[in-house]
Amino acid sequence: SQTIHQWPATLVQPVGSPLSLECTVEGTSNPNLYWYRQAAGRGLQLLFYSVGIGQISSEVPQNLSASRPQDRQFILSSKKLLLSDSGFYLCAWSQIAGGPEYEQYFGPGTRLTVT
Amino acid sequence: TQLLEQSPQFLSIQEGENLTVYCNSSSVFSSLQWYRQEPGEGPVLLVTVVTGGEVKKLKRLTFQFGDARKDSSLHITAAQPGDTGLYLCAGVIGGFKTIFGAGTRLFVKA
Numbered sequence: 001s002q003t004i005h006q007w008p009a010t011l012v013q014p015v016g017s018p019l020s021l022e023c024t025v026e027g028t029s030n031p032n033l034y035w036y037r038q039a040a041g042r043g044l045q046l047l048f049y050s051v052g053i054g055q056i057s058s059e060v061p062q063n064l065s066a067s068r069p070q071d072r073q074f075i076l077s078s079k080k081l082l083l084s085d086s087g088f089y090l091c092a093w094s095q096i097a098g099g100p101e102y103e104q105y106f107g108p109g110t111r112l113t114v115t
Numbered sequence: 116t117q118l119l120e121q122s123p124q125f126l127s128i129q130e131g132e133n134l135t136v137y138c139n140s141s142s143v144f145s146s147l148q149w150y151r152q153e154p155g156e157g158p159v160l161l162v163t164v165v166t167g168g169e170v171k172k173l174k175r176l177t178f179q180f181g182d183a184r185k186d187s188s189l190h191i192t193a194a195q196p197g198d199t200g201l202y203l204c205a206g207v208i209g210g211f212k213t214i215f216g217a218g219t220r221l222f223v224k225a
Binding site: 034036042043044046049088090092101102103104105106107108109111 | 121145146148150155156157158159160163165203205207212213214215216217218
């Protein structure tokens with residue numbers, strides 16, 4: 001069965017510090033990978049998605065970046081955090097092919113607080 | 116800009132009551148998913164609907180996809196405290212790209 005891991009679970013960082021959040025998927029090959037940010041109790045904002053190694057698409061201009069160094073590894077980074085970067089960050093994967101469903105499966109999330 | 120509007124945003128009901136949550140858009144979706152999320156956790160997939168007019172049932176939950184594949188509803192019969200959570204709808208467009216609604220926060224009181 002497939003599993004998705006995210007770490008760290010919680011993070012408190014000062015403004016201006018760098019960020020690195022990691023996501024890994026097990027039990028599947030060539031997944032689509034996604035990074036979302038969620039404001040408290042609200043919907044999900046798509047930040048980045050990737051259809052393969054080194055292939056990253058950005059949905060929202062910001063000071064965040066993403067990388068996919070390996071097939072099942074997705075990293076979210078920032079060189080200098082802003083207060084507005086605080087939020088709940090979710091990684092998700094979906095099958096790259098197999099019909100219109102494209103169901104997404106989410107990791108446990110990382111709660112980021114920028115102080 | 117593609118939007119997926121959910122209503123109501125917040126719902127507080129007594130155990131045993133019925134409720135319906137709506138998800139509407141001007142966009143046509145190839146499929147639509149409903150997720151349920153607990154505080155501090157990632158969303159969990161409940162169901163996917165693909166065909167216009169499709170109805171799926173998951174125990175006390177009934178999901179319907181609109182004929183034009185632009186809207187969907189989630190009906191819960193005899194709600195229980197365990198149904199409490201954030202319900203999110205998500206529409207798939209342009210292949211694998213998915214847009215999410217803002218969510219409906221449901222609180223079921225015992």
